[in-house]
Amino acid sequence: MSSSSDVTEAGRRAQTKARNREAILAAARRAFAEQGYEAVSVRDIIRATDLASGTFYNYFRSKEEIARALAADAAQRLRPLLRAERAKAMDLEAWLGGALRAYFHFLVEEYGGTAAGPPHVRMDATPAQRAVFEEIRESLTGILGDRLAPGADTAYLTAGAIGIARYIGEQMLRRAPPDPDGAARFAVRLILHGLPTAAREG
Amino acid sequence: MSSSSDVTEAGRRAQTKARNREAILAAARRAFAEQGYEAVSVRDIIRATDLASGTFYNYFRSKEEIARALAADAAQRLRPLLRAERAKAMDLEAWLGGALRAYFHFLVEEYGGTAAGPPHVRMDATPAQRAVFEEIRESLTGILGDRLAPGADTAYLTAGAIGIARYIGEQMLRRAPPDPDGAARFAVRLILHGLPTAAREG
Amino acid sequence: MSSSSDVTEAGRRAQTKARNREAILAAARRAFAEQGYEAVSVRDIIRATDLASGTFYNYFRSKEEIARALAADAAQRLRPLLRAERAKAMDLEAWLGGALRAYFHFLVEEYGGTAAGPPHVRMDATPAQRAVFEEIRESLTGILGDRLAPGADTAYLTAGAIGIARYIGEQMLRRAPPDPDGAARFAVRLILHGLPTAAREG
Amino acid sequence: MSSSSDVTEAGRRAQTKARNREAILAAARRAFAEQGYEAVSVRDIIRATDLASGTFYNYFRSKEEIARALAADAAQRLRPLLRAERAKAMDLEAWLGGALRAYFHFLVEEYGGTAAGPPHVRMDATPAQRAVFEEIRESLTGILGDRLAPGADTAYLTAGAIGIARYIGEQMLRRAPPDPDGAARFAVRLILHGLPTAAREG
DNA sequence: CATGAATGAGGCTTCATTCAT
């Protein structure tokens, strides 16, 4: 049963496994984005791949697990980007611009062409999402430094910033073609200077 | 059919009907807010009342119908409030303050005690929601008047304002006790002057 | 509570009761004929009257009972007719003609305008139907007298005759306007002389 | 995926599938014959097999579909038999004998042991049944040739013949053991020469 | 590991029947 091509075979196997896993994840991401968790059936997901229904369970223990994996995956892909921007940025404007560009590009890559966008989940539904929220809060407080009043409500500040990013991101995805850089410029202005200022510029 | 208490009888019946209808609506509102449309089963809803499963269908034709009724109901309760604020308000600040206070009080009344808040639905999932979006956009453009640049992206502006309201509202609901007026003051400042200014004040 | 018009009142009540009972029976007959027993709901029946759903149960103990009542009713209306024809008839041809005319007129009165006709029930599903079957068998053997061979299969003979009547009756109901007398003439010829003979005449 | 028993494996699977499908069909046929379409629940059907409720839907999309499949199946098994008899037969008697024997044997195979027989559906409830009706009508007119009067009512003739076959078939199924050949001989005589002649012979 | 049929819990909904008024 073991031949001289074992290594190659094992390699091919590993490749196939990785390919299958990615295929399932991609199909699930699309499906969840378009229809929401409950409306998606495991069969919807595997029907979008060339695999059989049972195979799903060789890669994920349950439908819930793939959803969590997906959310964690998104958050984990997003966090390094945000961290990198935080590291590079010298001031609030630079950081906001970098982070929002990163986020909007991420949205386009992840959900571009989708009718929907990322599921609008409660802000802290998963640990990964909570982590992102905290990450942003810390970056924000760090950069603001002593321009942050002692009693300032950083949770509200963070929520406001995230709200702007989320909703403008959703609008952006609905346009053809989506323009992440333009959206980021707009969001930066809105966050930094407020709505009247943002309205004054084309 | 001919007792002297006919009126009272009919009245009691009508009262019971109205009470049951409200009980079902309230249970559904809670359930949808906490778990989302798909995750809620009709049995979840009626189990939260003291009625029997079949009774649900004496009041709503389907699970979908009650969801629509709920969304329409919320939007229809919200729109007059927003309109009234628009009529009263002379400038942007007054309008924002009134509208946000109205919205946050509405949230507390509607979802106070709930773990969650209103479902984060896509911004224009239902006609009623679209209508609210447009209502806000129009108020915004109307009040800004010629302080709105010709090419300004009013959809982004509206989305940003709604995003702030939604996410700060969600944060507010999570606090005990929720403070809608405080949240409104904060949101007004954030929207009007931007994040750095909002951060500078306790 | 008792007035001088008690008799009149009682009379009106009895009238109303009879009217209601007939209304329910008529609605049920139509419904069963058009949709079949199981497909008809009690609400279908009472919706076709101006009564309330609970009222149904003041007149019939259950849906099954009204179906039985209906079948019994039909059989009981049919049997006297058949008996009368038997009494009048001097020979087979006269009896067949009378009985078939009676049956086909009965069908038109009972189911005319209906899309369907009487439910095609098993020949002996109810006692009343069994009784009709036996009634016909006895008339047949009585009239045939010694023209009936000793070992003749009277069940088959009866079944054949009934089969002809049922299926030609069904065809007749489908025509506009239905012609019960013509159908009876045709069926008599077919039963008496067989198909080739019946085919030879227009 | 690569064992030497692949063919056998696939074969066994296919066999199981076919067996299950047949088991479901058989159970449904019995149930529909005994209780009629509406009175039969999908659970009745699968309870008569050793399968689980959900399995039904691996084979048929709905209860309606299996009913249609059953009717179509019966008609499709019957029509070739009737056609073959039509091709062989030189005269009316031969054709009637062949067709009725074929039909009665079909009944015994299909519904033998059943308390009931085929559901007495309206003569043309399904396309397949309409097709059988027309098939018989055409054979009849073809064989009668110019022994058919110009204005003869071929629909009535066909209905009469089918009525005889249906009701005598029902009687036959009720006997133990059923005698399809005897029933066919009887029915031929009745159809060809009429009731008095049929009565004269044992 | 892949396959895909089998499983059975559970979802939505209908409906015969009861009962307070």
Next chain:
DNA sequence: CATGAATGAAGCCTCATTCAT
């Protein structure tokens, strides 16, 4: 007796998950 809302069993069907091959 009439009314019509309440009841809960039962129907059809979907789906996450298991398992033999």
